[in-house]
Amino acid sequence: xxxxxxxxxxxxxxxxxxxTVDLEGxxxxxxxxxxxxxxxxxxxxxxxxxxxxxxxxKCVINFPxxxxxxxxxxxx
Numbered sequence: 001x002x003x004x005x006x007x008x009x010x011x012x013x014x015x016x017x018x019x020t021v022d023l024e025g026x027x028x029x030x031x032x033x034x035x036x037x038x039x040x041x042x043x044x045x046x047x048x049x050x051x052x053x054x055x056x057x058k059c060v061i062n063f064p065x066x067x068x069x070x071x072x073x074x075x076x
Contacts, residue, residue, distance in 0.1 A: 006021055006030075014034075015033070016031070016032060016033045017031075017032050018030060020048075026047075026048070027047075027048040028045060028046065028047065028048070029045075029047070029048070029050065030044075030045060030046075031043060031046065032059075040058055041058075041059040042056055042058050042059065043057050043059060044056065044057070045057065
C-alpha cells in the first residue's frame with residue numbers, strides 16, 4: 001500500500017484550516033481543528049462534494065491514520 005505524505009505549512013499559527021488534495025486522481029478535503037484542552041490536532045475527511053467520510057481523527061505522529069478505515073471512498 002503506498003504512503004502519501006502531505007506537507008502542512010504553518011499549521012501552528014492558526015486554530016483551524018482546510019485544504020483539498022488530489023490522491024490517486026480523486027479530490028479529498030481535509031479540515032483541521034486544534035483542540036486546546038488536549039493540545040492536539042484533529043481532522044475531518046470529506047469527499048469532493050463535501051460529504052463527510054470520517055470525522056474527528058486525531059493526528060498521531062508515525063501512525064497510518066486511515067489504515068483502520070475500510071471502504072472504497074477513502075484514499076489508499
